[in-house]
Amino acid sequence: MSLVVYLAAFVFGMTSVLLFRRPRRAMRNPLTVSTCAAIVLGALVFVCAAPATLATVNELTGIPNFGAPLTYGMLCAYSCSVLVLLINWRGGSRDRVRRRVLGAIAAYGLLMTAIVVLFSLAEADTERLRDLDTYYADTPFMREMILLYLLGHSAAMLVMCAVCIRWGREVDGPLRTGLRLILVGALLDLVGFQAAKYTAIVARWTGHDLDFLSTTLAPPMASLAALLCSAGYLLPSALAQWRALGDHRRLAPLWSLVKSVSCAPRPPTGWWRLPRARLQWREVSIHDALLALAPYFDHRVRERTRDSALRAGRSPHEARLAAEAAMLADAARRATAREEPPRTGGPRADGTYRLHATEVSGTGGLVELAQALRHPPSRTSLPGSVTEPEEPHVA
Numbered sequence: 561m562s563l564v565v566y567l568a569a570f571v572f573g574m575t576s577v578l579l580f581r582r583p584r585r586a587m588r589n590p591l592t593v594s595t596c597a598a599i600v601l602g603a604l605v606f607v608c609a610a611p612a613t614l615a616t617v618n619e620l621t622g623i624p625n626f627g628a629p630l631t632y633g634m635l636c637a638y639s640c641s642v643l644v645l646l647i648n649w650r651g652g653s654r655d656r657v658r659r660r661v662l663g664a665i666a667a668y669g670l671l672m673t674a675i676v677v678l679f680s681l682a683e684a685d686t687e688r689l690r691d692l693d694t695y696y697a698d699t700p701f702m703r704e705m706i707l708l709y710l711l712g713h714s715a716a717m718l719v720m721c722a723v724c725i726r727w728g729r730e731v732d733g734p735l736r737t738g739l740r741l742i743l744v745g746a747l748l749d750l751v752g753f754q755a756a757k758y759t760a761i762v763a764r765w766t767g768h769d770l771d772f773l774s775t776t777l778a779p780p781m782a783s784l785a786a787l788l789c790s791a792g793y794l795l796p797s798a799l800a801q802w803r804a805l806g807d808h809r810r811l812a813p814l815w816s817l818v819k820s821v822s823c824a825p826r827p828p829t830g831w832w833r834l835p836r837a838r839l840q841w842r843e844v845s846i847h848d849a850l851l852a853l854a855p856y857f858d859h860r861v862r863e864r865t866r867d868s869a870l871r872a873g874r875s876p877h878e879a880r881l882a883a884e885a886a887m888l889a890d891a892a893r894r895a896t897a898r899e900e901p902p903r904t905g906g907p908r909a910d911g912t913y914r915l916h917a918t919e920v921s922g923t924g925g926l927v928e929l930a931q932a933l934r935h936p937p938s939r940t941s942l943p944g945s946v947t948e949p950e951e952p953h954v955a
Contacts, residue, residue: 590657591648594641594644597641598638598641599790601634601637601638601641604638605638606783606786608627608630608631609779614628614689615627615689618687624684624686624687625692628679632675632705632706632708633676636671636709637672638713639668639712639713639715639717640667640669642716642720643668643716644661644665645793646719646720646723647660647661648661650727671712674708675709678704678708682696682699682705683699684699684702691775693757694761694764694771694774697760697761697764706761710757714750717746717754720743720746721747724743724746725743728740728743734800737795737796738794738796740792741795742792742793743792745791745792748781748788749781752777752784752785753778753781753785756773757773757774759773760772760773760778761774800836801836804835804839805835807839807923808838808839810930810931811923813934814846814926814930814933815846817933818892819849820895820896821849821853821892821895821896822845822849823848843923846926850917853891853892853895854891856890856891856892856901857888857891858894859887861886861887862883862887863883865883865887866879866880866882866883869883877916881916881928881929884916884917884929884932915929916928916929
């Protein structure tokens with residue numbers, strides 16, 4: 561059993577490593593910090609709850625069952641961190657978020673203190689590594705301690721379910737999918753872990769023996785619930801990395817064209833740089849190159865290409881992208897050949913023309929420009945184009 565619990569803790573904890581791989585930057589983001597704290601505390605709960613850990617803690621302290629309040633206190637800390645995560649995830653004014661976070665910490669701090677006090681008042685001299693909850697279900701003070709930790713964890717999971725349901729109606733995409741995974745994990749925790757614990761304890765109170773619910777069913781359900789929640793925490797970030805990888809690849813034609821004129825400093829290379837970091841550097845470098853190429857823009861090339869695309873049936877947006885791609889390719893050729901900037905005259909001769917890619921936020925504009933470069937318009941490929949008839953072959 562200890563091996564299974566340790567494995568769950570390892571998988572759970574690795575999620576935080578993926579999210580907290582750049583500590584300096586991550587520490588500036590309360591959402592990242594609270595997410596990693598919740599995942600790490602969840603992993604520590606599994607480590608503390610393993611029978612091997614409980615036996616070691618009891619032996620080192622010389623106090624039978626000392627591992628119980630340690631595990632329950634860690635579970636309360638995890639429940640508090642879940643609420644803090646939800647508060648930061650939901651957002652709002654800084655003062656409102658701070659008040660709610662401090663309120664959650666204060667409430668669960670009192671709960672953890674009560675658990676320690678109740679354990680010190682109880683008589684629990686028989687070491688129980690697997691069935692402490694049911695074995696001491698009728699013992700004064702231990703009974704209250706067990707109920708307190710369960711109620712505190714139940715409150716956190718119920719709040720999590722309510723927030724996931726309400727917020728899931730307001731968002732879409734990866735965030736909604738992540739919220740649904742967290743909701744399933746929270747419901748599995750409520751039904752598979754907590755309901756099993758409550759049922760086994762109540763059965764003890766009524767003279768029945770359903771200890772298997774607490775000792776056999778509850779632990780794997782808790783592990784599965786935690787893994788689902790961690791997947792929900794990680795999913796939006798993982799999908800964002802996947803999208804960044806796709807955008808990074810789609811920008812390749814544009815980067816291949818302009819990289820020779822970019823003066824952006826190169827970042828440290830290495831396999832550990834995730835796609836979002838690579839994409840961010842490529843965006844900065846491309847924008848730097850576009851600024852360097854602006855004096856070489858020949859607006860006669862742009863206007864001719866745009867007019868041809870419009871006559872061929874392209875939409876105004878598609879025609880603009882095709883025209884800007886042609887102008888950019890011409891500018892890159894001139895800059896590489898060290899030619900003099902063109903003298904096109906007119907209101908755009910001062911280099912103030914703004915490409916569509918620089919007018920929109922995000923990567924979408926650059927990706928559209930890169931795809932226009934990858935598939936340049938031609939007289940034969942544009943819709944509605946008319947090709948010259950071939951001369952008849954004379955034998």
